[in-house]
Amino acid sequence: METIIKIKDLKKVYRMGQEKVYALNGINLEIKKGEICCLYGTSGSGKTTLLNMVAGLEKPTKGSILVKNIPVEKLNEVQLAKFRQKYVGFIFQSYNLLPNLTALENVCLPLIFKGYPKKVREKEAVKMLKAVGLGDRLNHKPNQMSGGQQQRVSIARAFVEKPEIILADEPTGNLDTKTTIEIMELIAGMAEKYGQTVLLVSHDSEALPYADRIVHIRDGVIENIEEKEKYKLKECANK
Amino acid sequence: MKIFDIIRMALRNLFRSKVRTVLTVLGIVIGTTAIIIMLSLGIAINVSYREQMSRMGSLNVINVHPNYENINTGKRGRNDVWVEPTISQEELDKIKQIPNVEAVTPFYQTSVKMEIGKYLGYVTIVGIEPDAMEALEYKAAEGRLLNPDDKLQIVFGSNMKDQFYNPKEMRRGLVFYGYGGPGEEKDINFLEDRINMTFDMSYGERYPGSQTGKKPKLYKVEGVGILEEGNWETAYQAYMNIHELVKLDQEYKQQQANPDQKIRRRKTEEVGFQQAKVKVNEIKNVLDVQEQIRAIGLNAWSMAESLESANKTQAVMQGVLGGIGAISLLVAAIGIANTMIMAIYERTKEIGIMKVIGARIKDIRRLFLYEASMIGFIGGVIGIAFSFGVSYFLNTVGVRFLGGMGMGMGMTDTKLSIIPVWLALSGMIFSALIGLISGFFPARKATKLSALSAIHTE
Ligand SMILES: Nc1ncnc2c1ncn2[C@@H]1O[C@H](COP(=O)(O)OP(=O)(O)OP(=O)(O)O)[C@@H](O)[C@H]1O
Ligand SMILES: [Mg+2]
Numbered sequence: 001m002e003t004i005i006k007i008k009d010l011k012k013v014y015r016m017g018q019e020k021v022y023a024l025n026g027i028n029l030e031i032k033k034g035e036i037c038c039l040y041g042t043s044g045s046g047k048t049t050l051l052n053m054v055a056g057l058e059k060p061t062k063g064s065i066l067v068k069n070i071p072v073e074k075l076n077e078v079q080l081a082k083f084r085q086k087y088v089g090f091i092f093q094s095y096n097l098l099p100n101l102t103a104l105e106n107v108c109l110p111l112i113f114k115g116y117p118k119k120v121r122e123k124e125a126v127k128m129l130k131a132v133g134l135g136d137r138l139n140h141k142p143n144q145m146s147g148g149q150q151q152r153v154s155i156a157r158a159f160v161e162k163p164e165i166i167l168a169d170e171p172t173g174n175l176d177t178k179t180t181i182e183i184m185e186l187i188a189g190m191a192e193k194y195g196q197t198v199l200l201v202s203h204d205s206e207a208l209p210y211a212d213r214i215v216h217i218r219d220g221v222i223e224n225i226e227e228k229e230k231y232k233l234k235e236c237a238n239k
Numbered sequence: 240m241k242i243f244d245i246i247r248m249a250l251r252n253l254f255r256s257k258v259r260t261v262l263t264v265l266g267i268v269i270g271t272t273a274i275i276i277m278l279s280l281g282i283a284i285n286v287s288y289r290e291q292m293s294r295m296g297s298l299n300v301i302n303v304h305p306n307y308e309n310i311n312t313g314k315r316g317r318n319d320v321w322v323e324p325t326i327s328q329e330e331l332d333k334i335k336q337i338p339n340v341e342a343v344t345p346f347y348q349t350s351v352k353m354e355i356g357k358y359l360g361y362v363t364i365v366g367i368e369p370d371a372m373e374a375l376e377y378k379a380a381e382g383r384l385l386n387p388d389d390k391l392q393i394v395f396g397s398n399m400k401d402q403f404y405n406p407k408e409m410r411r412g413l414v415f416y417g418y419g420g421p422g423e424e425k426d427i428n429f430l431e432d433r434i435n436m437t438f439d440m441s442y443g444e445r446y447p448g449s450q451t452g453k454k455p456k457l458y459k460v461e462g463v464g465i466l467e468e469g470n471w472e473t474a475y476q477a478y479m480n481i482h483e484l485v486k487l488d489q490e491y492k493q494q495q496a497n498p499d500q501k502i503r504r505r506k507t508e509e510v511g512f513q514q515a516k517v518k519v520n521e522i523k524n525v526l527d528v529q530e531q532i533r534a535i536g537l538n539a540w541s542m543a544e545s546l547e548s549a550n551k552t553q554a555v556m557q558g559v560l561g562g563i564g565a566i567s568l569l570v571a572a573i574g575i576a577n578t579m580i581m582a583i584y585e586r587t588k589e590i591g592i593m594k595v596i597g598a599r600i601k602d603i604r605r606l607f608l609y610e611a612s613m614i615g616f617i618g619g620v621i622g623i624a625f626s627f628g629v630s631y632f633l634n635t636v637g638v639r640f641l642g643g644m645g646m647g648m649g650m651t652d653t654k655l656s657i658i659p660v661w662l663a664l665s666g667m668i669f670s671a672l673i674g675l676i677s678g679f680f681p682a683r684k685a686t687k688l689s690a691l692s693a694i695h696t697e
Contacts (some may be wrong), residue, residue: 052691055595057595057690057691058691077600077686078599078600078601081594081597081598081599081600082599084594084595084596084597085597085598085599089596090595090596092694096588096592096595096694097592098589098592098593100251100255109593109596109597110596110597112240112241112244112248113240113593113596113597113598113599113602114240114597115240115241115244117241157596158596161597
């Protein structure tokens with residue numbers, strides 16, 4: 001199975017005055033194409049830090065991250081912007097929709113940045129919103145929607161460009177159990193459909209069954225990696 | 240990201256904070272209006288000055304006079320009486336040698352009396368080289384200019400009728416001595432009527448002045464042309480072939496001289512001239528030629544020279560007026576920068592999100608630059624429309640007001656403010672540019688924002 005993300009000896013040290021905080025302390029991890037990988041661990045263990053580094057939002061203190069053989073830590077701002085546009089879709093815990101844009105416009109945004117013509121991008125966005133079950137909320141502003149609905153919009157936004165990698169930081173952190181299951185169904189279903197790789201941070205036990213592998217992190221190091229039956233199946237199928 | 244999408248997004252963002260946008264635009268409107276109105280005042284002064292100048296003669300003509308300042312070295316006549324200095328033929332020949340000189344003519348000026356039908360007139364008649372007339376930009380409104388073989392043919396200035404009077408009416412006290420003035424329409428047609436001309440100033444009067452007793456000759460002359468209106472210098476003169484005029488004048492002087500005074504008739508080349516005119520091929524050479532004429536020892540004066548010194552003072556004035564306007568535009572530009580920086584603080588999180596979901600650095604930069612230049616551009620357009628309003632107001636109400644105060648100088652079409660198209664267009668471009676420049680620093684700031692920390696701001 002093809003490796004899409006390769007993390008080698010990754011360290012991140014935050015300096016708070018005299019004190020050093022080892023957010024990540026030597027992470028080695030390979031993520032295969034098409035897998036759903038869940039980062040799991042206590043609060044402050046470094047999950048978000050790891051995810052941000054894969055997206056190039058933060059620079060590591062040491063170590064390297066190869067995404068599709070691109071050394072992310074070496075890219076400059078302009079290259080990073082291109083890299084994100086090309087390969088990465090992001091889903092946040094706090095949705096992060098633009099408050100003055102409608103659901104449709106929010107989903108259109110990544111396509112606008114890509115320079116798609118209006119007709120094409122609106123067609124794509126509508127299709128995506130329908131897929132997440134919001135066909136009747138196209139022209140609602142974020143503050144006119146529930147948390148679950150907003151998260152669906154942000155999922156639609158992350159998937160609309162069909163990026164190869166979806167990074168999701170506690171996408172269900174603010175949602176109830178039932179909605180969590182719905183959202184996870186959605187993410188897993190879409191990823192399966194388009195053959196995307198998902199790197200997910202989650203605390204919710206409801207989310208865990210959707211993962212192929214669960215990476216347990218504690219104090220910036222990987223404690224153990226739990227491989228599910230379907231991960232092995234996937235691996236075999238690809239071989 | 241497509242330009243069209245950036246513009247749409249920028250407009251949308253401006254519309255979101257309406258009050259702030261309107262206030263910032265207002266600043267630019269005031270700044271643009273101030274600068275345009277100030278410059279338009281200067282332009283109007285310049286234009287009216289040029290108009291006045293062009294009424295006084297052509298720009299590439301130099302007027303040459305004898306040097307009156309050197310009275311001590313001036314010529315001494317008979318009995319040590321100081322004789323008015325004149326320009327000699329020799330000096331004229333030197334002028335002809337100067338490069339870029341197209342034509343030179345001396346002026347031989349004297350007074351004659353003319354009779355047309357029942358009218359009499361005192362006429363200043365100027366002898367001129369006939370073929371220089373065209374070069375010196377004399378233009379005939381009717382008839383033609385002089386030809387080299389003209390002798391008793393005369394070209395009249397546009398307002399010559401004013402010089403004629405009806406002696407009978409004068410005797411009845413209807414007109415002042417000598418001048419008919421404009422007044423009623425006189426039945427004179429210079430080109431058709433028979434015209435008599437004489438050097439005898441008392442001709443036609445009831446009591447002829449004391450003359451030597453010899454009756455001066457009466458010449459039958461022919462009007463062949465009337466000059467165009469609009470030139471003060473030529474309006475009240477008549478023109479004639481210089482060689483003929485010198486000949487007639489010399490004849491007259493000899494005739495009138497005391498028998499014991501032996502006066503020799505002089506040829507054109509021998510008499511001195513009070514004035515000469517020099518036509519230069521191009522305006523840019525005028526000052527240079529003028530210098531060389533001065534080097535010969537003559538006085539030289541040209542419209543081009545006084546226009547240039549006037550231009551310099553006006554450039555300074557324009558600068559001061561424009562500077563006053565520029566200050567208000569500068570304040571407005573700071574207003575734009577302020578608005579944009581405020582917008583960045585407000586939209587920090589948004590910028591972060593856009594960066595994470597795929598906005599390029601240049602998209603973010605362009606978005607802010609477009610917003611800033613749109614404020615500038617919109618302000619500029621409104622400012623120009625407003626300026627035209629203010630300008631119209633100044634040219635109607637303002638002119639009437641000044642006229643009422645006796646400052647309009649009787650010119651009805653005087654404009655206080657002129658906004659040429661180039662000024663309006665450059666005002667528009669300039670204000671957009673001001674916006675762009677003011678947006679530059681904020682836009683840079685926006686691109687430098689770290690996406691991660693931007694997302695975490697609330
Ligand atoms: N910008 C920062 N400056 C200093 N320390 C930081 C910074 N960001 C993270 N940390 C520290 O790094 C460690 C890991 O943080 P991180 O956000 O990755 O945790 P997490 O696993 O995502 O926790 P949670 O589950 O609560 O979201 C924490 O101890 C945190 O205090
Ligand atoms: Mg976290």
